[in-house]
Structure formats: structure tokens, C-alpha cells
Amino acid sequence: MRTARTRSVLVALLALIAALFAPISPAQSAAVASAAGPLAAADGDADPDTRADYVIVAGVPGLRWEDLDATSTPTLWKLAEHGSIGSMSVRSAVTPTCPADGWTTLSAGNYAYRSLAANPPKVSGECPQLEQEVIRGRDKQSASLPPDEQRLVIFNNGKNPWGAVPSALPNSVRCTVAVGVGGAIAAVRPYDRVDRYEPGLPDDPAKLTDLLASCVLTVADLGTVDAKETADRKTQAAAADAQLAKLLAARPARSTVMVAGISDTSTDQRLHVAVFDGPGWDSGWLTSAGTGRNGYIQLIDLAPTILHVLGRPAPAKLFRGSVAVPADGRPADLASAIGVPAQADAQAKAQRGITGWFFGLLAVVQLALYTMLAWAMRRSYTRAGRAQKALPLPEWMRRKAPSRPEPFWTKWAEIALIASASAIPAAFAAGMAPWWRSSHAGLVFWALTVAGMVVVSLVAVLLPAYRRTLGPVGVVAGLAAAVVALDLATGARLQLNGVAGYSALEGGRYAGLGVVGLGVFISGVLLATGCLAQISPRHRRPWLIAIVGGVAVVVVGDPFLGADAGGALALTAGVCLAVAVCTGGWLTLNRVVWATAAGLAVTVVFALIDLRRPVADRGSLGRMLSQIADGTGGPTLHRLSESNITAFANTPLTLLALGSAGFVWFALLQPWGGLKRLFGVYPAVRAALTGVALATVLAGLFGGAALNVAGAAAATVVPLVALGALRVREHADDRTIAQEQEAFSGVVP
Structure with a gap:
């Protein structure tokens, strides 16, 4: 009992010390951001004053960075030169986000959609044209939508798990101006009224000036860029640019203009333009607490940013977005600066077309490998020199090398298992080369990934550790964890828009550890540590696993590294369990109790630290606890359950996990x-695998990813476990300690 208690207290203390260092100071935050480069998280405490008297939102559905140049869109180009720019994800409550949905999401400050039906119609190609009816008022200034239409839209959005309330933004200001149909959708109040409305920008400069100065918020629809051909897109972008020039010429003093590509225009989802110009927005990047990465904001960030600039209080329980802020680090040359979001858009588009194929093929290849391996292992199994219900293997599989007692097939099986386990880390590493710029992006990605698998296989085979039973297992697991850790230390550049990472188009995560990276990191760290602990003295194994596990918990949970509080809690549970059984023996009730107590202690510590942070900077754990405390946690739990169900049914990683x-x-x-036999001879490995199973399942449930984290972990750890089992199985008839030590070339406890 005392031993179990000591181990659990050890884990709790290490995680407590690690967690206390997680909320680093603003000066340290700035240092981290500077070291990580132009796409690092910004320091919100050093933001310049961005307050203004007026805000003008100029929306251009479909506008992308590739549509801008100094010749055809000179106004946009100049605005971007001295304003802050970024790529904007236009995620809404439906996919794709069509123009009507984008304007409604702007109005709600939350993931919304515009449909008069309870279930919005599916879009299979091009988005429908925006044909909203707007009725001019008798005073020739106001307008309205058809009676009760906006109320029905609000009612339908109330049924979605995000709890969006369209009209939350216009309801937060005293007066709004809407220009165009899109502007009317964004500025309409719940009772269908638009305060001031014009179908287009007035040609009279004096009238336009009076219009923009009549209310603190103006939302203008400058047209749509939806053509397929480049030349036609340039023409549409030039028309929007001309409208923007009229607007800028009449803007009031101390005003902020926000140009935004409000939505997609088809099922071809892309990142869109975001340019902010006004007080405090000087030649920088755009970022927000919701993205945590310079150069990226979300459509839902516009509403809270508008109210922040105007100095108005935001309805925190209604808005899902975060206040956008300017950040340093943008290249001085605009062409170079625009190249960053343009390349991010190109990479995100290329990633979207390859990710499904990669994981689908990985699942098929690994499951086929497991099937053939099981067949070969069963047919070749002998005990006491006698085959048990086994038909003879083909001759080429039974041949033996003079210097090796095992059949040739085991050697090739080991190499295949090593290569298979390194597939996802190799896919991460492939992002170091800009494969998405190639005209044959898919082929280049596959070539880089296969090359990475070959390199890892050669390293594992050529190292002296390969002769040890657990040598290649520990080496490959350590390399997998190292790839993810190094990526996090350099700003998670390989995960953002990477095939094995997360897409900015999805709008779920922009920094830190993604679902796949979390699975690979947890499995790699615990398995490599288990192999290392096995060759350590027995009494030091709990200390080794606890120390390495505590560091890993910090990496996962630190807001400037993994930024995944739920994943950190799940990993804590896995580490506690591994520490409890790493010296051998059964998982007794006493060990379970103390491991659970240590895990709960660490959970409380992380929760308290997260709750100390500002509301906008809190992680998923702090936000959920706050919502439960104020009675708004129901929709969050509902979204989490729906996300788990969707993730379970729609990804090859579920098939791979099962x-x-x-x-x-x-x-x-x-x-x-x-x-x-492997578990009996190497109890530290058994402990590590038990911890991996618990941590990855919990991480998936906490993060709304179902079995995806476990599937990514399985893709890395199961081939390595099979390799170790295969090696131990070849010596199943050895009975003496001396024979086992010689056969395993390792330490037998």
C-alpha cells in the first residue's frame, strides 16, 4: 500500500509542479512568440489600442488572397499594405458556408446558418444565389425582411448544438447601417427591422458620407467573387475593389474598416481574405485567442471584435468567437506577406484532397499486414517442437539463414512492421518540404512519406539496439514522439494544414496538438519510456515513468505547446496507471484507488490554473467548468456527444482502432x-501499453474525437507491439534464464 501511495503522490507532485509553470508571464509569452516565428501565438497583454468611433464591415463572399494584386485591386492592395491581414476560416453551422450562412454567422458571432426550414438543404455544387427579399420602409431609410422570417431563423438556430442567436451583433449596438442584401441579413434585428438600408453604395459622395456617419456600425455587401476562371475572378474582385474605393473615400474619422471574404461560394472550401484598417491596426498580422496563431482568424471572431473596437460590451454567452488583435512579425513587403496566407490556403486545399486517402490506405495496408501476420504466426507456431494444427508454410517462408535461426519471413515482417509504425510520423515530416506547391502535389507527398518510412526503417535496423528484443520498438516509438515534440517546439507548423495534422478550413484548431498528433505523441512517449524503464533497476521504474510522463503532460497541456487541457488530463490518467503497474503484478484495487486519486489531484490543479486565466484565454477545461457553473454547460456537453458520434462514424481511424x-x-x-509472454517478461512494456490504451480513449472522448486518438496511437504502437511479440515468440521454448538472456539480449526481471 505504501509503495502504491508513494508512486501516486510522486506523479501528482510532478504534474503539480509542471502545471504551476504552465501560465507563463507576458514577457515569457512574447519570447516564445518571437522564437516560434511569424505564426506564433500573440501576446494579448501588449496589444495596441484599437478603439474607434465607427466600424465598417465590407464583406465580399468568396474573396481569396489569390484574387488580389496591385494592378486589378489597387484599393485592397493599399489597404492591406498599412493594415493588418490574415486568413479567415468561414466555418458556420453548415458545410459549405454559403453567402447567406456567412452573413448570418457574422450577425450571430457564433456558428449559424440561414434557413427557413428546420433542416437546411444540402449543397452539392455551387451555392445558391443570394435572393433575400428586403422591403424598403416608408421613411426611405429603414427596411425590413418579410414578417417573422428572422424569428424563424433564430428559432431554427436555437436547435443546433452551438446555441447561435442571429441578430446578437446588431442588438448590441444602438444603430446599424446595411448596404446590400448581405448587409441587411447581418444587420437585421430579431423583429425583422433594418435601421438604415441602401441597396448599394450611393454615388453621391456627400450622401454616402452622411450614411456612414449615421450609425456606429455599417455592414456593406460589396459583391461576390464566385467565378471559376482566373480572369473572371479578377474582374469580379476589381468590381468589389471599386466599391471599396468609394466606401474608403467617405469613411468617417476614427473609423475601422474590416474587409472580409464572408463565405465560400461552393463546396470548394477555402481560406478567405481578412484586412483590418484603422487605429492600432498597423501593418501586422491578425490573430485571436480562438486561433492562437498569427495570421489566422475566424468568421465568428468578427462580431466580438467589432464590439471591442466600439467599446461596447459583448454578450459573452451568445458569442462563440474571440476578439481579434494585431500581432507583429509580418514581412515589410506586402507581396511576401500575402504569400503566407496564400500558401496556407493552397496547402489547406491540397491537404483536404489527400488526408482521406492517406488514412484510408493506411488502415487498409495495416489491417492487411495484421491479417497476413496472424496467418503466418498461427501456422508456424510450435511448442515443444510440435506443430499444433498447423499446415506447412511455403518453402520460401521456412528457409533459414545460416547466421539466423529464425525463418526469413520474420525478418521481412519486422521491417514491414517498423515501416508501418513510422507512416504517420513520416507524413508529419513530409510537411517540411512544400509539396503542395507542386503540380502533382499528391505524388510528391506520397514520395516524401515513403522516403521517411524508409529512413526510419534503416535507422532502426542499422542501430546496435536492433539486436535487442525491445530495441527497434523503443527506437521507433521515441522517434515518433520526438517528431511531434520538435514540431510543437517550433510552432506546430507541420500539423497546421498537414495531412496528418489539422486543417484551418475546418475551423476547429489552428495551433498545438491535433487529434492525430496527440495519439502519436502519447503512444510514442509511453512506449519508449516503458522500453527504457525495462532496462532500468526495478525500484527506479516508477520514478522514470513519472518524470518522463510529467514532462509529457506539460508538453500536451501547456498553452504555448500542445494547448490541449483535455489531452493532458487523459495522459495524466495513463501515466498514473503505468506507474502503478510498471514493476509487475496485478492492477489491484489499492493501486487503482491511489492512481485515481493522483489523477483527480492533477485535474483539480489544471482546472484551478485554467480558471485563473482571462476568459478569452481559457482552455477547453476552464470554459467547460465556467459554463457548468453558470448553467450553460448543456449545449457544450451536447456538442461533445454529437462530435464523438460524428467522429466515430466518419473516419478511417475508427476502423483502424477497432x-x-x-x-x-x-x-x-x-x-x-x-x-x-512479452507482458510477462517485460512488465514495464505492459504498463506502458495499458497507459496508452487508457489515455488515448479518454483523450478522444474529452476532445470529441471518439476513437480517432486511439486509432492514431494504434497505427504507431500496434505494429511495434506485434514486432516485440514476434521476437519473444520465436524463443517460446527457451526455459532457462541463461537461454532467455542470450536470446533476448536484454534484462529479464
């Missing part, structure tokens, strides 16, 4: 599979 579990249960854990 297939890998079936391979372990029906093959490796059988008498001829070797895994039971």
Missing part, C-alpha cells in the same frame, strides 16, 4: 501470438 484491437485480442493475445 481492427487493431481485434488483431491484439484474436491474435497477439492467443497462446501462439506471443504478447502474453
